[in-house]
Amino acid sequence: MGxxxxxxxxxxxxxxxxxxxxxxxxxxxxxxxxxxxxxPHSVVDGKKVIMLCSNNYLNLSNHPxxxxxxxxxxxxxxxxxxxVRAIAGTMKLHIDxxxxxxxxxxxxxxxxxxxxxxxxxxxxxxxxxxxxIIISDELNHGSIIxxxxxxxxxxxxxKHRDVGExxxxxxxxxxxxxxxxIITDGVFSMDGDIAPMDKIVNLASEYGAMTYVxxxxxxxxxxxxxxxxxxxxxxEGKIDVEMGTFSKxxxxxxxxxxxxxxxxxxxxxxxxxxxxSGSHPPAVAGAQFAAIDVLEKEPQHVKKLWDNTNxxxxxxxxxxxxTGTSETPITPVIVGESSKAKELSNKLFEEGIFxxxxxxxxxxxxxxxxxxxxxxxxxxxxxDYTLEKFEKLGKKLEII
Amino acid sequence: xxxxxGFIVNPIAGMGGKVGLKGTDGVLKKAVKLGAKPIAENKAxxxxxxxxxxxxxxxxxxxxxxxGIMGExxxxxxxxxxxxxxxxxxxxxxxxxxxxxxxxxxxxKQIDLILFxxxxxxxxxxxxxxxxxxxxxxxxxxxxxHSGIFGINTNATAKMLNEFVNKRLTIGDAEIMDLDxxxxxxxxxxxxLFGIAKGIVEPTYVQVGKSIFESVSxxxxxxxLAEHIKDEIxxxxxYLFLFGSGGTVDYIAKKLNLQNTLLGIDAVYxxxxxxxxxxxxxxxxxxxxxxxVKLILSPIGAQGFILGRGNLQLSPMIIKKIGxxxxxxxxxxxxxxxxxxxxxxxxxxKLDHLFTEKEFMMVVIGYRLSRxxxxxxxxx
Numbered sequence: 001m002g003x004x005x006x007x008x009x010x011x012x013x014x015x016x017x018x019x020x021x022x023x024x025x026x027x028x029x030x031x032x033x034x035x036x037x038x039x040p041h042s043v044v045d046g047k048k049v050i051m052l053c054s055n056n057y058l059n060l061s062n063h064p065x066x067x068x069x070x071x072x073x074x075x076x077x078x079x080x081x082x083x084v085r086a087i088a089g090t091m092k093l094h095i096d097x098x099x100x101x102x103x104x105x106x107x108x109x110x111x112x113x114x115x116x117x118x119x120x121x122x123x124x125x126x127x128x129x130x131x132x133i134i135i136s137d138e139l140n141h142g143s144i145i146x147x148x149x150x151x152x153x154x155x156x157x158x159k160h161r162d163v164g165e166x167x168x169x170x171x172x173x174x175x176x177x178x179x180x181x182i183i184t185d186g187v188f189s190m191d192g193d194i195a196p197m198d199k200i201v202n203l204a205s206e207y208g209a210m211t212y213v214x215x216x217x218x219x220x221x222x223x224x225x226x227x228x229x230x231x232x233x234x235x236e237g238k239i240d241v242e243m244g245t246f247s248k249x250x251x252x253x254x255x256x257x258x259x260x261x262x263x264x265x266x267x268x269x270x271x272x273x274x275x276x277s278g279s280h281p282p283a284v285a286g287a288q289f290a291a292i293d294v295l296e297k298e299p300q301h302v303k304k305l306w307d308n309t310n311x312x313x314x315x316x317x318x319x320x321x322x323t324g325t326s327e328t329p330i331t332p333v334i335v336g337e338s339s340k341a342k343e344l345s346n347k348l349f350e351e352g353i354f355x356x357x358x359x360x361x362x363x364x365x366x367x368x369x370x371x372x373x374x375x376x377x378x379x380x381x382x383x384d385y386t387l388e389k390f391e392k393l394g395k396k397l398e399i400i
Numbered sequence: 401x402x403x404x405x406g407f408i409v410n411p412i413a414g415m416g417g418k419v420g421l422k423g424t425d426g427v428l429k430k431a432v433k434l435g436a437k438p439i440a441e442n443k444a445x446x447x448x449x450x451x452x453x454x455x456x457x458x459x460x461x462x463x464x465x466x467x468g469i470m471g472e473x474x475x476x477x478x479x480x481x482x483x484x485x486x487x488x489x490x491x492x493x494x495x496x497x498x499x500x501x502x503x504x505x506x507x508x509k510q511i512d513l514i515l516f517x518x519x520x521x522x523x524x525x526x527x528x529x530x531x532x533x534x535x536x537x538x539x540x541x542x543x544x545x546h547s548g549i550f551g552i553n554t555n556a557t558a559k560m561l562n563e564f565v566n567k568r569l570t571i572g573d574a575e576i577m578d579l580d581x582x583x584x585x586x587x588x589x590x591x592x593l594f595g596i597a598k599g600i601v602e603p604t605y606v607q608v609g610k611s612i613f614e615s616v617s618x619x620x621x622x623x624x625l626a627e628h629i630k631d632e633i634x635x636x637x638x639y640l641f642l643f644g645s646g647g648t649v650d651y652i653a654k655k656l657n658l659q660n661t662l663l664g665i666d667a668v669y670x671x672x673x674x675x676x677x678x679x680x681x682x683x684x685x686x687x688x689x690x691x692x693v694k695l696i697l698s699p700i701g702a703q704g705f706i707l708g709r710g711n712l713q714l715s716p717m718i719i720k721k722i723g724x725x726x727x728x729x730x731x732x733x734x735x736x737x738x739x740x741x742x743x744x745x746x747x748x749x750k751l752d753h754l755f756t757e758k759e760f761m762m763v764v765i766g767y768r769l770s771r772x773x774x775x776x777x778x779x780x
Contacts, residue, residue, distance in 0.1 A: 168772050
């Protein structure tokens with residue numbers, strides 16, 4: 001006898017319901033369409049704007065050498081790679097990038113992942129498991145958090161950049177766990193401050209813990225030649241996992257890790273994200289190679305980025321803006337209430353400046369802000385124009 | 401939607417404080433004789449003014465209140481128009497009966513939130529009638545405010561009211577505490593947990609997308625905590641588990657199908673409840689039989705106490721036997737955001753000192769997730 005069907009289920013109604021819920025709460029993403037390249041002057045939704053929210057810090061995505069190298073690689077090796085890395089998709093191009101990267105980072109070895117997210121969510125769950133603990137800065141980026149969620153390890157959170165609290169957790173964890181993994185962002189994406197990696201590495205060696213840094217916003221930006229957080233603190237090779245991305249300052253796409261040969265062998269044999277997605281097309285690998293080459297040979301880009309950053313920050317401060325604890329090109333302009341940040345962002349856009357508001361709960365309720373990101377491609381005129389508008393609107397909205 | 405807010409002012413709340421009476425329960429005449437002046441009216445006005453001037457247009461709320469000095473005067477004097485008088489006190493010398501009668505009307509009117517001005521005593525009177533059916537928010541104006549429903553000052557209370565009205569705060573557990581004033585005036589300290597009311601709390605946010613956070617309900621967080629404790633019990637199968645008092649621990653126990661007492665200490669062994677609402681003596685007897693013990697605690701009340709408020713059964717001797725390392729502190733992140741410190745007041749200075757030496761505790765705030773919280777002893 002057949003069972004009676006009781007439920008008249010609408011299988012996909014939730015798609016629209018949940019989307020509408022986001023729309024009502026104003027939490028849905030309204031995609032802005034870039035009609036130009038990601039350049040210091042971009043065309044966004046038909047309007048010419050000065051771009052302040054791109055991660056293309058060094059403007060390398062528009063560098064002729066990267067573009068040429070991508071074209072050459074595509075012409076020579078085709079549009080796609082044909083496979084995952086593990087089977088038949090590892091091209092000599094990929095190996096060349098990895099070798100060049102390890103040399104640049106001054107580590108034994110390096111490995112390219114499909115994206116930064118794939119690196120975090122693929123590697124972290126392999127490094128720890130049941131009976132282990134991950135100790136994490138409270139402000140770590142979402143992709144780290146997801147990687148952490150995929151593990152069976154316990155998790156403990158310490159106060160942002162608070163080495164004292166970190167040590168307390170280490171002390172507590174020391175006797176209870178098999179492996180201990182400390183994870184932190186290198187440069188924090190909301191505030192632009194830098195993790196005290198030198199101290200973290202010292203503590204870690206004292207307690208026999210591993211260290212893992214997500215240096216997505218530090219690669220190509222901090223340290224000599226933009227070699228990242230290891231170089232910034234002169235502790236190259238001492239961080240167990242230096243993770244980063246080619247999608248920001250390097251101007252391309254792709255995740256990366258740098259560390260010992262043991263780490264790399266372990267990582268590519270065990271990371272499911274790496275094993276189960278197709279490898280980068282030749283054009284991407286070509287551009288990645290050229291990006292590192294440019295960083296090695298043309299120090300002017302990193303220098304220009306910092307000149308712009310220092311000038312912009314100094315001027316904002318002298319106008320009376322609060323730029324928080326930033327030490328990098330990520331410069332938050334803290335305005336207070338969420339509604340004010342949104343209003344300022346809209347008004348800036350009308351004036352031809354594209355900078356997004358960051359509001360609660362991404363940051364504290366009274367610390368809503370406009371997050372600006374400097375670019376080596378901005379001219380002094382760009383910055384002066386931007387500063388003038390910030391001052392005008394800041395006064396109008398009673399922020400300064 | 402228009403929110404219905406019930407408003408009660410206990411005009412005599414806080415009068416005992418300045419004259420050293422630690423409360424007005426039963427000793428109002430004496431307080432007045434000693435020169436006590438009413439303060440509740442001003443606290444209520446401050447809060448309402450702050451609320452109006454910074455946050456809210458005047459007509460979005462529908463107020464329900466008592467006639468005269470128990471609420472009507474304050475609401476009118478700051479200019480609210482939509483006011484419904486639900487109860488009129490018999491005389492100007494108002495008592496707890498008036499508070500309770502008003503609350504009965506609030507239940508009938510199905511209001512969304514009770515805003516009151518008073519102390520722990522007023523909170524208890526309200527709770528006795530509305531239980532956990534209506535969330536309660538307190539404007540601190542009493543002598544003792546150990547309950548978890550108070551804003552830290554009038555400004556903070558006004559802000560919370562605004563956030564509640566604008567749906568940025570959610571509803572969660574808040575303890576109502578009870579201090580025996582007669583004993584207290586004799587210098588004895590006996591704060592009990594009176595009940596678990598509904599209060600308004602900061603939601604917990606979980607990052608679900610790159611920049612998208614979802615607020616999760618108090619219950620969802622507590623489900624995670626229950627999952628965590630379940631693992632602990634399975635991992636330590638030869639341990640006796642003592643479940644402390646309060647809403648969070650109670651929720652966890654019920655989730656694990658254990659018939660726990662909300663206000664008492666209960667014992668669980670091999671996933672079975674073996675003792676309910678235990679006093680010190682019975683706990684000590686259990687400790688003799690079961691040498692390996694873990695104690696589950698949660699901060700109780702407004703100041704983050706894990707020991708010494710609402711769980712005096714857990715005497716210093718018991719805590720020493722269990723050992724500090726066997727204490728598991730659980731808390732929703734929402735609760736921790738309002739109590740940046742954990743506090744202990746065991747009644748034994750040396751034991752308190754052992755806690756302070758530790759400086760911090762790892763507090764479980766989700767499934768297999770903990771964070772560092774600083775410890776303080778009761779030094780105020």
